[in-house]
Every structure is written in C-alpha cells, then in structure tokens.
Amino acid sequence: MFSSSNSIFLVHSFFPASQLKASRPKKAYFPGKISASYTATENRVFTSTNMASSSPASLYDVLGISMGASGNEIKAAYRKLARTCHPDVVSMNQKETSANEFMKIHSAYSTLSDPSKRAQYDRQLHGHSRRSPLTSSNIASMSGYRPRYSHSGMNWETDQCW
Amino acid sequence: MAEASYTVASDSETIGEDKSSAFPEIAIGIDIGTSQCSVAVWNGSEVELLKNTRNQKIMRSYVTFKDDTPSGGVSSQLSQEHDLLSGATIFNMKRLIGRVDTDPVVHSSKNLPFLVQTLDIGVRPFIAALVNNMWRSTTPEEVLAIFLVELRVMAEAQLKRPIRNVVLTVPVSFSRFQLTRIERACAMAGLHVLRLMPEPTAVALLYGQQQQQSSHDNMGSGSEKIALIFNMGAGYCDVAVTATAGGVSQIKALAGSTIGGEDLLQNMMHYLLPESQTLFKTHGIKEIKSMALLRVATEDAIHRLSSQISVQIDLDLGDGLKINKVINRDEFEEVNRKVFVKCESLIIQCLQDAKVEVEDVNDVIVVGGCSYIPKVKNLVASMFNGKELYNGVNPLEAAVRGAAVEGAVASGINDPFGNLDLLTIQATPLAIGIRADGNNFVPVIPRNTTMPARRDLVFTTCHDNQTEALIIVYEGEEKKAEENHLLGYFKVVGIPEAPKGVPEINVCMDIDAANVLRVLVGVVMPGSRQPTIPIMEVRMPTVDDGHGWCVEALNRKCGNTQDLVTVQKKV
Incomplete structure (x- = not known):
C-alpha cells in the first residue's frame, strides 16, 4: 500500500508531511501543558525523513482559497472539500489516502477558522518568505525554528486580517 | 480481482467488505x-x-x-x-x-x-x-x-x-x-x-438531512446551523453540538455519561423502600418477585408523573411488606436532583468544548425516553433561556432514523433528490493517551478531535540507562490513569542505554477512516534521524474481558522501572 515510500516513518504513515506542516498551529487547539512540551522536539526529529511535497504548501492553498478569504468562505471551502475528500465518501481503495488528505484539510481549516491562529499563521507566512509560501513553510518546519514564535500573541498587524 | 486466494486475514484485522455485488445492499x-x-x-x-x-x-x-x-x-x-x-x-x-x-x-x-x-x-x-x-x-x-x-x-x-x-x-x-x-x-x-455511531450524531445526521431538505425547498443559501442534541435514554445520557450546512454535519463536541432512566428508577425504588438493597440480597424466588414488583410499579409511577402532578402507589410486595404512598413530581425531582445536575453539566461541558455560546445555538433537540420527563425538557430549555425545543423529530425514533440514513449513505446509495447527499464529520468522544508522569493519563489524541486523526507526542525515559518502556494505553477523561478505560499495553525494549531524558520515545496514535485505532511507538536517539529499533505498531484495544486488574499486576511486576515521562519544554 505504501510501497512507493522509502522512509520507515512513511511506511507506517507515521508522520506524514501534511501533519508536520500543520503541526505548529495544532498546538493552539490542544490546550494544556503537554502540547507545549512536545512541539519542540517533534519537528526537529521527523521533518527530515521526507517532505513528500506533492501537496500545496500554504494552508490557503490546501483549502483552495485566497489569503483574504472571509470566515464564511473558509467554512464553505472546507465543507466542499470534505464532500469530496472525506474517507466516508470515497471508494474503498482510496480510504487511506483520503484519510491523510482529509486530515490535512481539517488541519488547515482549524487553523484558518480560528482568528488568532490564523493571524499567527499569516505572520509566519509573511515574515519568513517574500519568495513563495511553499519554500518558506517547508524550511520553517525543517529547520525547527517555529517554536520560537509559538508564544507571540496578536498585534495590530495581524489584527488587520480581521 | 480474486488474486489473493491464499491470504489469511490477520487476527487483528476485520475482514474486508464484499465489494462484488453490483447492487449495493442498503445497511x-x-x-x-x-x-x-x-x-x-x-x-x-x-x-x-x-x-x-x-x-x-x-x-x-x-x-x-x-x-x-x-x-x-x-x-x-x-x-x-x-x-x-x-x-x-x-x-x-x-x-x-x-x-x-x-x-x-x-x-x-x-x-x-x-x-x-x-x-x-x-x-x-x-x-x-x-x-x-x-x-x-x-x-x-x-x-x-x-x-x-x-x-x-x-x-x-x-x-x-x-x-x-x-x-x-x-x-x-x-x-x-x-x-x-x-x-x-x-x-x-x-x-x-x-458503522457504530454515537447516538446524538445519528440524530445530528437526521437533523442535517432535514436542514438540507428545507434549504432545497426554500432555495435558501444553506447557511450554517448549530444544533445541540440532548439524548437521554434508560441507560445513558449523551450530548452533541453539531454545525450543519449543505448536507455536511460537523460534530463539534460530544459529551456523555452512564446516567439515565435506570438511575431515576433506582433512586425512586430506594426512596420508596430504603432497605430494598439488603432485603433482596439473597436473590431467592420470593425476593426476585418483590424486586420485580417494586420495579414495575415504580417505573409505571415515573411514567405517570410525566403527565400527572402526583401519583398514588399501592404495592404489596408479599411477606407483609406493603407500600402505600403518594409521590408528587417535586419529590421525584428532588430525589433525582443529582442526576439532573449531571445532565446540566454535560450540556455545559459540551458547549464549552464546542466553543459555542448559548446564543449561537439555532436548534435544541431533546430526544430519548427521558425527554418525556417535564424536568428534563425544562432544564434543557432553561439553559437556553427558555428557547422552544426543536419539534422536527420523534424523540424515540430520531436515533434509529439517523442510523438508517447513515446506513444508506454508507452503503453508497444515491438519491435522485439529493436526500442522501450527506456527510457527518465525526469527532472522538473520549481522549486516548498513555500513562506517564507517574500515574497520570496523558492524552495523545484529545477528546473531540475530528476523525480520522493522527497525533503524536514525545516521551522520554525517567531512569538512567532505562532500556525498556511500558506503554499503557487508556481512553477517557480522568487525570489519574487507572480511572480511565484500559485499552491495552505493550513493552518497548532495546532502548539504547543513555541518561534519563535523552531517548525520545515517540508515541503516535492513528484513528483511520474505519475508526480503527493504532498505536505506534518509535525510539529515536538525539542526533539520529532514524529510529534505533523497529517501530512497534499495535492495534487497540487488545484487552479482553478480565482486564480489570491487569495494570495492578503490571505494577507489581515492574514497579516504576519502565515508566515514561513527557518531554519538558526547553525554555
């Protein structure tokens, strides 16, 4: 089933690329002390295995929306994608890939549908790449410097998104 | 198609569904x-x-x-x-x-x-x-x-x-x-x-279908509607918050407890005959008969109290044991106060988990056998500022109707009018995690995580040169590990000798599209990019019927020598 992959983690679909990209925002909807403690190591260790970067990079790309999308547009995009990508609606032999796909979509949605998480994400996206969001988010996750930003709150800049 | 004629399904795998039939059977x-x-x-x-x-x-x-x-x-x-x-x-x-x-x-x-x-x-x-x-x-x-x-x-x-x-x-x-x-x-x-559907999510699906139908009728824009579903039957009380639009119902939060009509009944029986527990302990033929008589009469009284303010109970339990009493509704509500308080707390918890305010809820749906009890209806309505309860579903039929809709959807049935163009995005009702940091339950997948889900968490050893680690998997909401439901346990061996806190033990939990839970554990040493020992993958639950004291036995055997701790944040 996973024969195309050569990494041991991916063989087990252990930490797929999608998860890593979204791993930082995950922190916020996982309240409690645990989440804060594990984000630091997670990226460092496992990003290296393989960034199967066939997927679009920014969370906006994942949902197929523009960066200025409204809350309702985000919701609508998420529902639309869920209707085609959720494991319950695909055929039997696609369940596994669609589960991964859907987790990625949901992860993007849960970040972008939360104003503060979205603001934080936008800042990260802007601040670290003028070139292209694709490289920036990959580098961000690979070099493991994301946690440094995890405690910055909202400011006037990010508030403007809303 | 039929190439795999010599394969044997693994013991831990369910047998795949038969896809050969041209006409899908409606579940x-x-x-x-x-x-x-x-x-x-x-x-x-x-x-x-x-x-x-x-x-x-x-x-x-x-x-x-x-x-x-x-x-x-x-x-x-x-x-x-x-x-x-x-x-x-x-x-x-x-x-x-x-x-x-x-x-x-x-x-x-x-x-x-x-x-x-x-x-x-x-x-x-x-x-x-x-x-x-x-x-x-x-x-x-x-x-x-x-x-x-x-x-x-x-x-x-x-x-x-x-x-x-x-x-x-x-x-x-x-x-x-x-x-x-x-x-x-x-x-x-x-x-x-x-599929096994949590009861209120079946109701949510039915509600989603009704909303879908009415938005077709009105040619409406199909804006998002949020519903709270409160389902209380004889054995269990469940709450769900669902957001539905365009046929997609997203379960935002679930909460449930083992309270229901049975508790109301037992409390009332105890109220009517406080010594019933000791009286019927022997379970002789006579005692069984008395217990059954008391149960039938009390159940009947509770049913009648839904429409009457008071009921008269005249009961001859034999051996000179007689009950002649008038019970009024206030008494019934007072005797069961704790049950109703619990109902309220489940609703509060569910709203909080869903991050939904009372004012945001468009519809409040109360179903299940206990929904006929005035107190239940009132307590739910009063939590929503006296909002009128949703009357589009039959309280006793809502769950099974939702299950039938899901049966058709999951069987791949198409409806020309789009009535089955539905999807329920489910969430985990309970957190799943392992024992760590002493006797604590550390969730890896928190409750109300959208499914399918995959989460991971890094743990480490708590002793120097610790080469083995016991992974004990629980499901539940309690802080102390043993107060949760045990799902299984296994041991990771061959961790390279190192000072405590150095080896990184990655615990990944994966709930796939078929709601199957797998626990994966990999050990990585700092500086390495590959796991040092083969990753272990265990399908859970692995426990069997007599698992009540397994963990105690493990504790006796291993003490804390194979414990894990969460990785502390480096500031």
Missing part, C-alpha cells in the same frame, strides 16, 4: 437501547421503521430464558410481566456490556430481578436467569445477540432479502473496548457492523 439502522430497540431502513425515498408481528415499531430490549429456547422482546408474545417476576427475563444489558465486576455501574445493577454477581476481581460479572429453579448463566453479548437475531429475522421477513450490514447507535461514553463487545454481539447474530 439497516438499529438502535439497541438499554430498555428499547428499533430497526429502520431507507426505503428508497425516506426512512421507514420496521414493525414486528404485533405491529410495534419500538420493542423492549429483553430476553426471556425458557427451557432451552430464549426469546426476546421482538418476537415474544408472552406476558413480559410474568417472566419478569419469575427471574427468567434479562434486560439492561447495554449497561453491563464490556464492564468488569469492579465497575460501580455493575454494582448498581445488582438489584435487577435476575442474578448479577460480582467477585470484585476485575473479571466479567456473572449474569444468570432463573429458569425452572435453575440459574442459567448468560452474558451481555449473548443477550444482545439474541434480540439482534430477532430484529434481523424481522427485517429479513419484511424486506424479503438477507440482511448483513448494519449501522448501530452507541452511547458516547462507550469505550473502544465496549464497542468491540457490541461488534461481537453483532457477529454472533450474523451481522456485520458497517
């Missing part, structure tokens, strides 16, 4: 409640509840053991009351399934008018019916299977086709181990479980 929906059960099916244009030969849509969930042929509430024509008084009738099995004999819920079932015996050693309780002055032992799975067979036969007779695939509704608070017991009961009845 039926079954609601096996603690006290009542029903079956429904999508008939091509709408949901239809199936009736038994006595023209009943809702049947009692009980099995009467007579000689060698047990018969259930679906087909049995006999007077239930008589069998109940003789101790031959077993019921309430949904409260007992998958529980060990140290469970308080099992203990509170000991005053049922049949035998529920506990040894308090963490094994399954001994359950038996009195047949011809002999205790005939049975199990919750067997009892459920008996009436599942009856439901199947009934459905097959009406639909004129063999039935195999089913969608069942289950309580939110069921652990994954309990779900395996339900699957076992279905397998015993020759049924294949296509």
